[in-house]
Amino acid sequence: xxxxxxxxxxxxVNSISFSVRVFFLLLxxxxxxxxxxxxxxxxxxxxxxxxxxxxLAMNQAKLIASMDGVIExxxxxxxxxxxxxxxKLNQDSDYDYVVxxxxxxxxxxxxxxxxVGYKMQWNKPxxxxxxxxxxxxxxGSIGNAMRAKTPIYDENEKVIGVVSIGYLTNKxxxxxxxxxxQTVATFFxxxxxxxxxxxxxxxxxQRQMLGMEPDxxxxxxxxxxxxxxxxxEGIIAVNYDGKIININHNARKMLSLSEPxxxxxxxxxxxxxxxAEFFTxxxxxxxxxxxxxxxxxxxxxxxxxxxxGDQLIGAVISFRSQNDxxxxxxxxxxxxxxxxxxxxxxxxxxxxxxxxxxxxxxxxYDQALALIKGESExxxxxxxxxxxxxSDKQVAGLLFGKYHRAKELGLQLIFTPGSQLRSLPxxxxxxxxxxxxxxxxxxxFEASLKINSGNKQVELYLSDEGPNIVIEVADQGCxxxxxxxxxxxxxxxxxxxxxxxxxxxxxxxVSSYVNRCNxxxxxxxxQPHGTVFSIFIxxxxxxxx
Numbered sequence: 001x002x003x004x005x006x007x008x009x010x011x012x013v014n015s016i017s018f019s020v021r022v023f024f025l026l027l028x029x030x031x032x033x034x035x036x037x038x039x040x041x042x043x044x045x046x047x048x049x050x051x052x053x054x055x056l057a058m059n060q061a062k063l064i065a066s067m068d069g070v071i072e073x074x075x076x077x078x079x080x081x082x083x084x085x086x087x088k089l090n091q092d093s094d095y096d097y098v099v100x101x102x103x104x105x106x107x108x109x110x111x112x113x114x115x116v117g118y119k120m121q122w123n124k125p126x127x128x129x130x131x132x133x134x135x136x137x138x139x140g141s142i143g144n145a146m147r148a149k150t151p152i153y154d155e156n157e158k159v160i161g162v163v164s165i166g167y168l169t170n171k172x173x174x175x176x177x178x179x180x181x182q183t184v185a186t187f188f189x190x191x192x193x194x195x196x197x198x199x200x201x202x203x204x205x206q207r208q209m210l211g212m213e214p215d216x217x218x219x220x221x222x223x224x225x226x227x228x229x230x231x232x233e234g235i236i237a238v239n240y241d242g243k244i245i246n247i248n249h250n251a252r253k254m255l256s257l258s259e260p261x262x263x264x265x266x267x268x269x270x271x272x273x274x275x276a277e278f279f280t281x282x283x284x285x286x287x288x289x290x291x292x293x294x295x296x297x298x299x300x301x302x303x304x305x306x307x308x309g310d311q312l313i314g315a316v317i318s319f320r321s322q323n324d325x326x327x328x329x330x331x332x333x334x335x336x337x338x339x340x341x342x343x344x345x346x347x348x349x350x351x352x353x354x355x356x357x358x359x360x361x362x363x364x365y366d367q368a369l370a371l372i373k374g375e376s377e378x379x380x381x382x383x384x385x386x387x388x389x390x391s392d393k394q395v396a397g398l399l400f401g402k403y404h405r406a407k408e409l410g411l412q413l414i415f416t417p418g419s420q421l422r423s424l425p426x427x428x429x430x431x432x433x434x435x436x437x438x439x440x441x442x443x444x445f446e447a448s449l450k451i452n453s454g455n456k457q458v459e460l461y462l463s464d465e466g467p468n469i470v471i472e473v474a475d476q477g478c479x480x481x482x483x484x485x486x487x488x489x490x491x492x493x494x495x496x497x498x499x500x501x502x503x504x505x506x507x508x509x510v511s512s513y514v515n516r517c518n519x520x521x522x523x524x525x526x527q528p529h530g531t532v533f534s535i536f537i538x539x540x541x542x543x544x545x
Contacts, residue, residue, distance in 0.1 A: 026198035057148035075163040104385040239314035283315040298322040416461040427517035447477025
């Protein structure tokens with residue numbers, strides 16, 4: 001089952017969430033932006049509308065003033081002909097009305113025939129005499145209108161009349177209202193789109209902030225920073241590209257990294273730690289208690305992947321110096337070995353004391369003395385033999401305890417002739433060597449007890465003759481099941497009962513130590529049944545290229 005990294009829930013201190021505040025801020029900004037742009041475009045459209053009306057009215061006025069029929073009719077003051085021409089123009093044009101006058105601005109044509117003969121209104125003084133075209137607005141004979149006026153010239157370029165094209169203000173207001181409605185509708189649609197985008201943006205921010213508020217994130221960062229620096233282990237976080245996300249003080253201290261955190265963050269892990277495969281290779285998998293080497297320091301490391309849903313973000317690697325753990329392990333091993341030896345010896349001595357007590361009560365004093373002498377000589381002989389064969393006291397003590405443990409279990413631990421150990425290999429200390437030896441013997445005892453047949457003997461051959469230290473443990477036990485033979489050295493693989501806690505790491509540790517020494521493990525079937533474990537460890541440490 002995959003482990004999930006979940007952020008803790010912190011109490012919200014603001015009644016209005018950050019995402020809601022951002023949404024309303026974007027709403028206000030969008031509203032003012034829309035109103036400002038609406039006002040600008042409305043004014044621009046208004047100016048453009050009036051400019052178009054002015055241009056169109058003036059062009060139409062000049063076009064009519066340049067028509068030959070109009071010029072001749074004005075020269076002859078032919079009111080009837082002007083009416084015919086003007087009525088025809090009214091059908092084909094979009095202006096509201098046209099008025100034609102003479103050089104004194106007296107009307108020669110007007111949509112209302114009763115106005116003919118009267119002086120035209122809203123004239124610019126001196127403009128007609130000077131041949132000036134102009135645009136003017138105001139209340140006239142037909143109504144409030146905007147007018148374009150231009151002079152009529154004869155063939156001698158003399159001003160003989162005037163043409164006035166009018167657009168009623170109420171129709172201009174209608175066009176202006178239609179334009180305003182279109183503009184408002186357009187910007188209302190823009191406002192709705194902006195509101196939707198604002199809502200989507202705030203939701204995106206909320207998801208990226210994992211549903212937390214800024215003050216919660218700040219508090220969480222401070223808490224995590226404190227935890228990061230408080231733990232005894234070295235901790236390094238990397239992204240999926242192998243770039244350092246964060247590193248605590250203990251990690252920099254253990255790995256002899258003098259650079260401050262700020263200079264390390266964002267740098268490739270391979271630039272500062274070697275080898276860096278544990279930080280970069282297959283970081284999506286979680287690993288526990290892996291023996292590694294970082295910058296020449298032997299460590300026991302753990303790695304947990306960081307995910308955002310199904311997306312891999314990076315990994316967090318924690319590690320402790322193997323020397324620190326081995327120091328504690330050495331002390332625990334010695335204490336456990338001492339307790340085990342005492343428990344075994346107590347059990348044997350209880351039986352021995354019961355026998356001695358019976359002999360004394362039966363007044364068999366000679367046999368009692370012989371029993372005492374024989375037991376003392378047997379124990380001393382075993383101790384002297386172990387001391388002579390195995391110079392390392394911790395190894396000798398381990399074998400002494402395992403000998404009595406086998407005896408207590410109804411087994412016999414036999415030290416093959418020629419066994420000796422004058423010195424440990426360069427790559428292992430006493431605790432690590434005892435861990436290899438002890439796990440092999442424990443597995444042999446366990447396998448021997450699982451079957452009723454066999455001679456119940458476990459043979460140990462331990463020798464430092466030659467370039468390698470050879471450890472060979474043979475039993476007449478149940479052997480290894482076929483289905484797990486390919487996984488002997490994987491963590492968690494065991495032949496013991498699932499109810500037994502702590503199993504599944506023995507052969508894994510054996511393999512880890514042997515591989516670190518560039519040694520070799522060979523597992524064979526014993527005859528007629530059982531297993532033979534053979535381990536070869538170089539005496540001299542081999543340097544990898």
